[in-house]
Amino acid sequence: MARRVLVHIGTPKSGTTYLQSLWWHNRTALADRGLLLPGGSADEQFRAAAVVRDNAGVLATMDERQRGAWDRVVDEVRGWDGDALLSQEQLVEASGASASAALDRLRSVAGEVHVVVTARDLVRQVPSAWQQRVKHGSPTTLRRFFARVAKDDPDFNFWHHQDVPRILERWTDGLPPGHVHVVALPRPGADRDLLWRRTCDLLGIDDTGLSLDAPVANETLAPAEIAFHRAVNAHFRNAHLDVALSRRVKGFMEPRLGGAAPQRIALAPDVHAWLVERGDRMVDELAGAPWHVVGDLDDLRPDPEPGLGVDPDAVPTAEVLAVAEEFLAAELLARADPPAAPARAVREEDSGAAESPSRTALGRVVRRLTGGR
Template sequence: MARRAFLHVGTAKSGTTYLHDLWWQHRETLRHRGLLLPGAVMRDHFVAAAVVKGMDALVSRLDEEQLRTWDRLLERSGEWSDDVLISHEHFSDSPPEAAAGALDRLAAVADEVHVVLTVRDLGRVLPSAWQQRVKQGARQPFGRFLGSARRGDGEQKFWRYQDVPAILDRWTVGLPDERVHLVTVPPSGAPRDELWRRAGTVLGVEVTGLDTVPRLPNDSIGIVEAELLRRVNDRFPRERRSLDVTRYRKGAFTRDVLAGSAPAEPFVLPARHHDWVRERAEAMVATLGERSYDVVGDLDDLLPAAPRAGRTPDEADDAELLDAATVVLDRLGVAPPEALDDALELIAAELLARTVPDPEPSGR
């Protein structure tokens, strides 16, 4: 039986990819230091989260062995006598009954169950979340996404992953506050490995001296590239959208073809949205401050920084979009047309043509 089972349930866009990379990169070292990541590969934790929360579109594709992934992680945890870590951001928006069931099952294989939540300030999360959605096929312009998030209409999914008090309400039933760990993502300018060290503090494992250079490629894109992809998404026929297309679009296509097709230009939160984002963040910090959770970092890390000068994806013009599209098509070995609309159609066609069905579900 495990001594402590740590379930890291999110949040999305809070450095989870970075942490997963390092945890699995150093998996054997961490095991020797008393922390087990059960499962054969990182994807097992994604599949387990999908099973727990009931991601029907993916679960319906799983074979009998894959459907037992969560069971196998629990079985392996129960065989371990020290600490265990299971982690994926998709746990965060599980329904209350699914969260309660998962905690009960963990309690059957560990003396103590701990829930860990990493959290990043909304000023950085909103642009990052929109970019991620575009990689997954979203067609909503950045400005409309921000307006919808502000009003709460149609953006329930965003808040299911980012309403931190509500996530904790679902995932802490029956747990004492000292077993609920809130890890704040450091503000911009902090040492790169600060989040890694904060997470290590929660898990009670020594992580200093381990390589903190991530091995997974950074698939971040700039505003022109993101807006180009959003417009390509508009050209996709609804009946051709699939998990396989999504996997290729947000993976190999973004990483190997789209990234670097335009000058690097970071995302910024428009100044006109700063006040409501700040108010929402302050309310969240106030709520969390009234609770007795174990906070590693500082709740003030969750307050957005002052607005920065810069453009938004909505301000990318057709000329620079066509320039980026020309680079993309050249990388695909396709002669680019002179008109942007034609280029968008060609890129969409190439995305479909190059999609290869995935024999196994992937969480990356």
């Protein structure tokens, strides 16, 4: 039986990818220090979470063995005598009944059960959550997404994922307050490793000698890239259901991630003000709760002053077209048939040299897109 099992349930977009990348990258070393990541992979923990949530859509894609992921994770925790860590942000979606059943199951295989939530301020969370929706096929503008957020409907997907007090109501059945941990994501400009250090303190990990250079994708797109992505989604209304199209767009976007820091997304003054007020109320509620806070709750209070940035709903057409041109070029080059033989290379300065069909087609499309410029 494990000494402790800690269940990190999210929230999404609160440093989860960063933390999970480092945990799995150091899995063997962490096990040597007494911390088990059961399941053997992040994919297995994702499948286990789908079983906990009883997510019909995901379960339908899993075979019989994969649907046994939760049982295998629990059995592995039972056979461990140190601490165990489950980390899967989709667990925030679990109903109260599903969460209680999962906690009861874990109580049978560990001396203590702990729930961990990482959280970030709402002014940063709303644009990030909206962008994630765009990447998954939504053509919705940021303004329209915010209009749904501002209704403050607890059943709206955003609040189901981001209203930390309500999430903890679902996930703390029978847990002592000291076994419920809220980890605050540091403010922008803080030391890059501060979130990692906060979780190390919570987990009781000495990270001396651990590798902290695991590759972590920067999942943020530039405003023009988001606008282009939305345009694709609007034209192909079911793009997220078309596997081939989704892979094509994703294959174009992913190599662009992790480069130079994109421009900051700007929120309209009324949007910013509403999120500041709502974020402060959430922090006040957490401050009055008995949960254990790791870090500083004030890090979850949005900056009252709007920062500089770009309105992603009003990106100049020329910037969106520049992204579209790159996409078309990559598409046409990928589709072009290779030459039958290594013919003499045509130099650009050769007078009258014929362009390749792909370049000719690209030229026509680009000229049409750009109004002949």
